[in-house]
Amino acid sequence: MKTITIDPITRLEGHGKISIFLDAQGDVANAYLQIPELRGFERFSQGRRAEDMPQITSRICGVCPVAHHFAATKALDDAFNVDPPSAAKKLRELMYCGYIIYDHILHFYYLGGPDFVVGPNAPPAQRNILGVIEKAGLEIGKEVIKHRAYGQKITGILGGKATHPVCGLPGGVSKGLNKDEVKDIETMTKSCVEFAKFSLKLFDDIVLKNKDYLDIILSDPYTLKTYNMGLVDKDNKVNFYEGMIRVTDQKGKEHIKFDVKDYYKIVAEHVEEWSYIKFTYLKDIGWKGFKDGKDSGIYRVGPLGRLNAAEGMATLLADKEYKRFYETLGGKAVNSTLAFHWARLIELLYATERATELIKDPEITSTKIRNPVGEPGEGFGVVEAARGTLIHHYKLDKNGLIDKANLIVATTNNAGAINMSIRDAAKGIIKKGKVNDGLLNMVEMAFRAYDPCFACATHTLPGGMPLEVNIYDKNKKLYKSVKRNI
Amino acid sequence: MTKEKKEIGKNKKLQLAFYWAASCGGCEIAVLDIDEKILDVVAAADILFWPVAMDFKYKDVEAMKDNHIDVCFFNGAIRTSEQEYMAKLLRKKSKVLVAFGSCAVNGGIPGLANIANREEVFNVVYLDNPSTDNPKKVTPKVSVKVKEGTLTLPEFYDTVKSLNQVVDVDYYLPGCPPTPDLIMTAVGAIVENKLPPKGSVIGPLKSVCDECRFEKSEKKITKIKRIYEVDKIEDKCLLEQGIICMGPATRGGCDARCLDANMPCTGCGGPTPNSLDQGAKMISALASILGIESEEKMSDEEVEKLINQVVDPVGTFYKYGLPTAIINRRVMK
Numbered sequence: 043m044k045t046i047t048i049d050p051i052t053r054l055e056g057h058g059k060i061s062i063f064l065d066a067q068g069d070v071a072n073a074y075l076q077i078p079e080l081r082g083f084e085r086f087s088q089g090r091r092a093e094d095m096p097q098i099t100s101r102i103c104g105v106c107p108v109a110h111h112f113a114a115t116k117a118l119d120d121a122f123n124v125d126p127p128s129a130a131k132k133l134r135e136l137m138y139c140g141y142i143i144y145d146h147i148l149h150f151y152y153l154g155g156p157d158f159v160v161g162p163n164a165p166p167a168q169r170n171i172l173g174v175i176e177k178a179g180l181e182i183g184k185e186v187i188k189h190r191a192y193g194q195k196i197t198g199i200l201g202g203k204a205t206h207p208v209c210g211l212p213g214g215v216s217k218g219l220n221k222d223e224v225k226d227i228e229t230m231t232k233s234c235v236e237f238a239k240f241s242l243k244l245f246d247d248i249v250l251k252n253k254d255y256l257d258i259i260l261s262d263p264y265t266l267k268t269y270n271m272g273l274v275d276k277d278n279k280v281n282f283y284e285g286m287i288r289v290t291d292q293k294g295k296e297h298i299k300f301d302v303k304d305y306y307k308i309v310a311e312h313v314e315e316w317s318y319i320k321f322t323y324l325k326d327i328g329w330k331g332f333k334d335g336k337d338s339g340i341y342r343v344g345p346l347g348r349l350n351a352a353e354g355m356a357t358l359l360a361d362k363e364y365k366r367f368y369e370t371l372g373g374k375a376v377n378s379t380l381a382f383h384w385a386r387l388i389e390l391l392y393a394t395e396r397a398t399e400l401i402k403d404p405e406i407t408s409t410k411i412r413n414p415v416g417e418p419g420e421g422f423g424v425v426e427a428a429r430g431t432l433i434h435h436y437k438l439d440k441n442g443l444i445d446k447a448n449l450i451v452a453t454t455n456n457a458g459a460i461n462m463s464i465r466d467a468a469k470g471i472i473k474k475g476k477v478n479d480g481l482l483n484m485v486e487m488a489f490r491a492y493d494p495c496f497a498c499a500t501h502t503l504p505g506g507m508p509l510e511v512n513i514y515d516k517n518k519k520l521y522k523s524v525k526r527n528i
Numbered sequence: 529m530t531k532e533k534k535e536i537g538k539n540k541k542l543q544l545a546f547y548w549a550a551s552c553g554g555c556e557i558a559v560l561d562i563d564e565k566i567l568d569v570v571a572a573a574d575i576l577f578w579p580v581a582m583d584f585k586y587k588d589v590e591a592m593k594d595n596h597i598d599v600c601f602f603n604g605a606i607r608t609s610e611q612e613y614m615a616k617l618l619r620k621k622s623k624v625l626v627a628f629g630s631c632a633v634n635g636g637i638p639g640l641a642n643i644a645n646r647e648e649v650f651n652v653v654y655l656d657n658p659s660t661d662n663p664k665k666v667t668p669k670v671s672v673k674v675k676e677g678t679l680t681l682p683e684f685y686d687t688v689k690s691l692n693q694v695v696d697v698d699y700y701l702p703g704c705p706p707t708p709d710l711i712m713t714a715v716g717a718i719v720e721n722k723l724p725p726k727g728s729v730i731g732p733l734k735s736v737c738d739e740c741r742f743e744k745s746e747k748k749i750t751k752i753k754r755i756y757e758v759d760k761i762e763d764k765c766l767l768e769q770g771i772i773c774m775g776p777a778t779r780g781g782c783d784a785r786c787l788d789a790n791m792p793c794t795g796c797g798g799p800t801p802n803s804l805d806q807g808a809k810m811i812s813a814l815a816s817i818l819g820i821e822s823e824e825k826m827s828d829e830e831v832e833k834l835i836n837q838v839v840d841p842v843g844t845f846y847k848y849g850l851p852t853a854i855i856n857r858r859v860m861k
Contacts (some may be wrong), residue, residue, distance in 0.1 A: 063676035082649035086640040089844040101637040104554020202789025204555045216790040310661040316672045316679040
């Protein structure tokens with residue numbers, strides 16, 4: 043049997059490695075995405091001071107530290123049995139919006155978007171942020187850099203620092219906002235709303251008006267009919283910071299809605315010997331291997347998962363875009379993996395609108411930002427990381443030290459689906475042993491859509507993501523090697 | 529190594545490289561946080577490889593001549609066999625190797641795993657865990673036969689190491705992550721070929737206290753408080769409010785940003801200059817503020833009671849530096 047190895051692709055807490063096996067006819071028998079790294083946070087969190095968890099767990103991911111910071115802080119609210127004052131919740135949510143703004147901009151313009159903006163068939167060396175700047179113009183490139191920085195700055199003002207913030211405490215936050223800071227943030231959020239609108243228009247002009255792109259989006263290798271998961275508010279609208287976890291089926295119908303306290307009754311993690319990452323699935327359906335459809339418990343999270351798991355967006359402009367999204371792509375649920383990119387921009391618009399609402403809220407300058415804590419116990423926290431549902435679960439001892447910690451991170455929730463998307467993309471392009479450069483790009487686009495927490499994935503700056511496919515014959519002799527960007 | 533080989537970027541654009549080992553990606557984001565200045569860096573230097581950013585294959589690096597890379601910025605600790613291999617390879621191929629960020633410099637937060645070993649980590653992650661369904665007790669293996677062939681994974685070591693415990697390191701850039709200012713200082717020194725003596729830490733000689741907005745008086749305390757026990761954090765030195773703040777034992781360069789948010793320093797800048805062990809220095813500072821230095825007046829019991837208020841010494845004093853501490857791991861049977 044022939045083996046194709048792509049190593050390294052890039053990282054999810056380390057880079058990934060893809061192995062594709064061909065059968066006797068030269069068609070794809072199977073494909074594996076391996077995650078070659080583990081750090082063991084759940085073990086070394088044991089014995090730590092509970093209040094350190096927001097800062098310890100943020101180091102799981104430097105791209106989405108705010109998500110871990112607040113999943114941890116909310117688990118501590120719960121563990122210490124304290125409800126933060128309303129102003130503290132608003133400050134946390136505002137900071138969260140800042141994070142979504144920078145993270146979604148990072149992904150769309152630096153990582154995933156170049157495939158579309160510059161074009162899937164453009165030379166790989168141009169498919170990066172500099173290529174985007176070249177195509178869209180330096181002025182726009184500078185706007186991209188400026189607004190990503192705005193997201194970071196908003197987060198930094200509220201969090202002490204943006205990468206690895208410090209403000210989260212059980213029962214509230216350590217820092218409020220003064221009038222000058224409010225003014226600064228207001229200027230930035232206003233500009234971010236316009237930038238989000240511009241980004242959607244750019245997507246419209248470059249992608250949606252191009253039939254070739256639409257065909258790729260809607261093509262079979264990029265379609266996966268899984269369940270979808272996301273946090274929703276009381277009206278079933280997308281919410282990043284709080285709410286119930288809602289799961290919908292392949293047709294967009296509610297399958298289950300649950301509180302994070304019940305997560306381990308609803309979700310389970312499967313272990314494979316060939317990867318350090320675990321694979322989550324819905325317990326009631328069960329683990330049926332790497333399959334999609336109604337009878338497999340695999341689900342998707344992240345921008346597309348969230349939009350599918352909800353019934354709209356809670357802000358005006360984003361909700362309009364939400365409706366247009368489903369009208370254009372043929373109703374619920376949208377199962378096209380590449381629609382993640384569009385969904386991401388709709389969420390960017392929501393985050394900018396929501397940030398604008400919050401900064402205008404008179405309570406945002408309140409100094410009542412903490413409530414006293416109760417006795418330590420068990421706590422659960424959930425937020426929507428940019429890449430999907432993130433759950434922290436702690437058991438504290440009587441001294442407020444961590445006895446046990448369990449974490450289900452966003453990319454774990456997508457691990458099963460990413461594996462399948464890569465396999466399907468490979469199957470779609472490799473026929474009878476014929477491999478060409480297209481494979482590299484197809485495979486790359488399949489996993490990049492998820493924005494897997496490759497702690498910032500691929501081609502941030504000059505150059506595209508390197509890929510190499512080696513095909514070995516039955517005697518394990520190198521038969522063919524396809525390289526790109528090397 | 530001849531002098532010529534060591535000369536950086538002569539007659540051509542600088543050849544830079546970035547690599548990440550056991551880390552979170554925050555160091556990569558820190559590089560992006562130099563914002564539009566990144567365009568200047570790209571103008572002055574070729575970035576040879578950067579796993580998040582561009583092409584990167586092991587065998588391309590292997591094929592390079594020794595010292596081909598002018599400066600390699602290496603972030604992350606060494607946790608797996610693959611990371612160790614890359615550290616050694618990049619050392620060979622780089623004229624200058626910079627340990628970038630707390631993990632590479634001192635082991636960082638992933639270094640806290642030295643309180644355990646592989647077996648304990650695997651137990652918690654894959655076996656004894658409320659959401660993991662694993663009746664066959666499967667754990668990842670270095671080599672696995674699947675139906676279609678064999679798949680391999682790097683080995684997960686028992687012990688986390690800092691970069692200089694694996695290879696020779698030329699410069700250190702501390703912080704979790706390093707601030708954009710420190711990064712630009714380092715890049716500036718490289719571009720102008722004004723690097724300090726080998727072994728230097730690129731950062732100020734001051735402690736975080738020297739950069740802190742709060743005044744320190746000579747006030748003593750008798751009780752150590754958990755931060756959530758303090759109803760209102762006042763605008764004064766946190767240590768004097770009973771909150772453990774690593775400022776006195778930690779190198780500055782961060783503008784004491786955590787203190788600006790009313791939160792204590794947790795030590796990410798690593799030890800202050802001329803201090804061997806960050807935790808030891810902090811324990812000494814704490815002993816002084818608790819009045820233990822006048823301990824002849826205190827009974828052993830009284831001293832013990834004071835000390836017992838530090839509920840998690842490892843996580844408090846060595847949060848970012850257990851692998852490089854004098855006592856650097858738990859002894860496992």
